[in-house]
Every structure is written in C-alpha cells, then in structure tokens.
Amino acid sequence: MQNDTFKESSSFRDNFGSVYHSNGNILRTVNKVAEKNFNNLKKKNIFKNSIDKGFLIDFDILEKKLYPKQLQNYDIVLKAKKISFISYPYEWTFNQLKDAAIHHLNFQIFLLESNCVLRDSSAFNIQFYKGRPIFIDIMSLKEYEDGEYWNGYKQFCENFLNPLLIGHLKNIEHNNFFRGSIEGLDTVLLNKILNFMDKISFNVFTHVVLQSKFLQQDIKNPKATREKKNRLKKFKKTSYLFMLNQFKSWISKLEFKKNKSIWGKYEKNNTYSEKSLSEKEKIVSQFVKKIQPQKLIDLGCNNGQFSKIALDSGAKEVVAVDFDINAISNTYEISKKNNLNLLPLFIDLSNPSPNQGWRQLERQGFKERFECNAVIALAIEHHLIIGKNVPINEFIDWIIDFGKFGLLEFIPKEDETVQDMLSTKEDIYLDYSEKNFEKELSIKTKIVNKYRLADSQRILYEYEIL
CATH class of the missing domain: 3.40.50.150 (Vaccinia Virus protein VP39)
Structure with missing residues (x-):
C-alpha cells in the first residue's frame, strides 16, 4: 500500500483498537490488550454469525504484507466495508433513531445468547446502509463474563431511550438536544422536563426517575455509590436477557405524533403544474x-x-x-x-x-x-x-x-x-x-x-x- 494513511479523528476513546483511513479504505487495528478477546470471538464464529445475520458490518483480516507502513507494529489489522456517508443521531428522524435502538438491542440479545456482549451503547456505532441500520464498531464486541451487569445501560438511555422519550411524551424532536450534547440527552435533565403524568409509567419511573435519583446521589456521595456497587449480587444472564427484551418491547411501541409542516403534503400542495x-x-x-x-x-x-x-x-x-x-x-x-x-x-x-x-x-x-x-x-x-x-x-x-x-x-x-x-x-x-x-x-x-x-x-x- 502507498503511504497515505491517517487516523480517524474520532478514534481515541477505545483502548481495544483504532480506526484508520488508508487509500480510500477503512482499517481497524486490534491492540495487544484486545487480541485474546478478538481471537476467541473469531474462533467461536461470533463475527461471522453477526455479519451473516445482518447485525455487523462486514470485514476481512488484512494480510501482513498489505499493512500500511504506519500499522506494521500491529499483529491484527482489519479492513472493514466502507460506509460512504457517515451520519449522526442528531441528523436522524425519530424512526431512524428508534430503528437504530432496536437494532442495537437485537444485536445485544443475539450476542448474549452466544455468551458475548457489546462493551458500550453509543448511537454513533450505528450507521445506515440501504435504508437499514448496521453496527460498525467491530471492537465493541467482547466475551460475556458470568454475572456482569449491562455496562452500557446509562449510555443506552442517554443515546437512545431518552431522545425517543422526549419525542414520544413531549412531541419534541430530539435533534437539537443531541446536537447540543453529543453524549446524548442527560437522564437528570429529562427527569426535570417530564411532568407528573409522564412519570406514572412504570418504565419511565424506573429508567428515568429512579436512575436520575441514583445519578444525583452518585454526584453527592460517590464513595457510598462505589460501596453499594461492590455489594451487588451477580446479575443473572436470564435477568439480563429479560431486561433487554423488555426495553425492546417498550421502545417498539414508542411513536412520535407528526405536526403539520411546510412540506408534509408537498406532493399535493405545490406551485407546479x-x-x-x-x-x-x-x-x-x-x-x-x-x-x-x-x-x-x-x-x-x-x-x-x-x-x-x-x-x-x-x-x-x-x-x-x-x-x-x-x-x-x-x-x-x-x-x-x-x-x-x-x-x-x-x-x-x-x-x-x-x-x-x-x-x-x-x-x-x-x-x-x-x-x-x-x-x-x-x-x-x-x-x-x-x-x-x-x-x-x-x-x-x-x-x-x-x-x-x-x-x-x-x-x-x-x-x-x-x-x-x-x-x-x-x-x-x-x-x-x-x-x-x-x-x-x-x-x-x-x-x-x-x-x-x-x-x-x-x-x-x-x-x-x-
């Protein structure tokens, strides 16, 4: 390969690997700390099955002789299918975000049933290809550890659930909230926006009101929060799956009531003969x-x-x-x-x-x-x-x-x-x-x-x- 390789500017948060652009291709490095996890998942056909089911972006393991000069120190480099147009959640409609959320949950359920999970719940890990969501962060997959909790729960709420709820409950588009904070819509903020009637729902009370309370307690007394977490019992896998399926069922029912708009009936009302x-x-x-x-x-x-x-x-x-x-x-x-x-x-x-x-x-x-x-x-x-x-x-x-x-x-x-x-x-x-x-x-x-x-x-x- 020619020496035209540079690191993706957004690829700095993940200790498992980084994304590089190289001569029009998308390459993903696998860091030393992630090699064992990657090889185990590959051996179990987790990647192949995820791709075949339409959950995960397709990729190949690059031959060493094809590595760009800058990546020669890595033992594993992946070449991922390139998505031509990268979009962000604050540019999506309610239903695009909803479909992305359901795709994330379906993928997480599929993985958990194979003793694997996603390490985070960022909406930016999903893109759209031919009208459908696809998960693009290959290094987000990891082996499931017995008794572990859903580490991406808070992020899922901020990136998916909360923006959808503000649309469903308050008829407000999520876009400006999400663009104003690329971490998503903060649960404490959403709790302040919702009224008493909004909070009567068991799901809203559990995942917005109570979570908001716990987050605020964590800010006031982080030491006490850490001690509580250390005393937590193992989270059963069946409970984990139940929680994911419950989220999926709930989110599938969320709807956004359309308002009248300039172009909503453009095909019928325009100035063209x-x-x-x-x-x-x-x-x-x-x-x-x-x-x-x-x-x-x-x-x-x-x-x-x-x-x-x-x-x-x-x-x-x-x-x-x-x-x-x-x-x-x-x-x-x-x-x-x-x-x-x-x-x-x-x-x-x-x-x-x-x-x-x-x-x-x-x-x-x-x-x-x-x-x-x-x-x-x-x-x-x-x-x-x-x-x-x-x-x-x-x-x-x-x-x-x-x-x-x-x-x-x-x-x-x-x-x-x-x-x-x-x-x-x-x-x-x-x-x-x-x-x-x-x-x-x-x-x-x-x-x-x-x-x-x-x-x-x-x-x-x-x-x-x-």
Missing part, C-alpha cells in the same frame, strides 16, 4: 443518466421524489437532505420499505451540523462528510437567499463545493412562493434576479444547459465546475 412537474422529473432523470454519479446529494429533497428518480436513473448512492422533519420521515419510510441506497437526513442547510466534540474534530461537520460527484438542489435557493439573507455569490460558492456536476433551480421573485415569503418581510433583495443569479453562477461554473419550466418562470441550470 402537472406539465412542469413532469418536465422537471425528465430533466433530473436525463441529468443523472448522463453523469452516472457514484454519489449524489439531493439538497432540499422534500418528499424524496427526485432522490428516487436519481437512483432509478443510475445514481449508485443518494443522500437526501431537508429541514422539514415530516418530509424526511416520509422519505426514510420509503427508503426502508424499498431497500433503497438512500440516506435521508434532517438538516437545516442554513445551520448545518458543525465540527464538534473533542478539539472540534471528533464529529465532522456536514460539508466535511458529504462531498459527492453530483448535486441536485431544486427549489432551495430562495429559502436561503430570501429566507436567510444569504448573498447570491456566497450561495453559489457554497453549493458548488458539494460536487463537480450540479442541477440547480432558480425561483424568480415573481413566483407565488417567493411572493408569500416577501409578504412578511421587507424586500431588500435588489440583486435577486435571473440575470444576476446566472451571472454569479457563470463566474464559477460552465452552464451546460438552461431549462425554463413549462407554465412557470422557474429555471433549472445544469452546470459543471470549471
């Missing part, structure tokens, strides 16, 4: 067939209609982004139902996920993770330029940074949608015009095609970066 919508679909299809992108991002995907057209037309992988939680939720259900290589994400493009965590490198920002071959951005520019006062030239600079090829829709000021936006704010957008928009776009790109939609003044620009 049938003719112009059909024409738009054909333009998207032609664009994708010509480019044949490996990776495409659909910015402002609405109900995912054009993301699906992109896949049907030859795009291998699509990331669909929108700030409307109902639209993204619907897109996710379509992706899951049809097993599409489509990743829907809830992101406000005017305030996307930032670089954060330790040294602001642990979790990468939206733009750092989503460079693609092609981008389609249909009916979003006015939301940023008019809605958020983003200058046209800055919008162009931002959007062309996603990929070499693009299809971009311009909504003129005369359009009904823009007029509705201007009805509640001062029109300070003197440079917002087709002529000026096209001028700014042509400075940074080659405009390959210009389409004016039928029965509309809307324009689609196909461009290529110079």
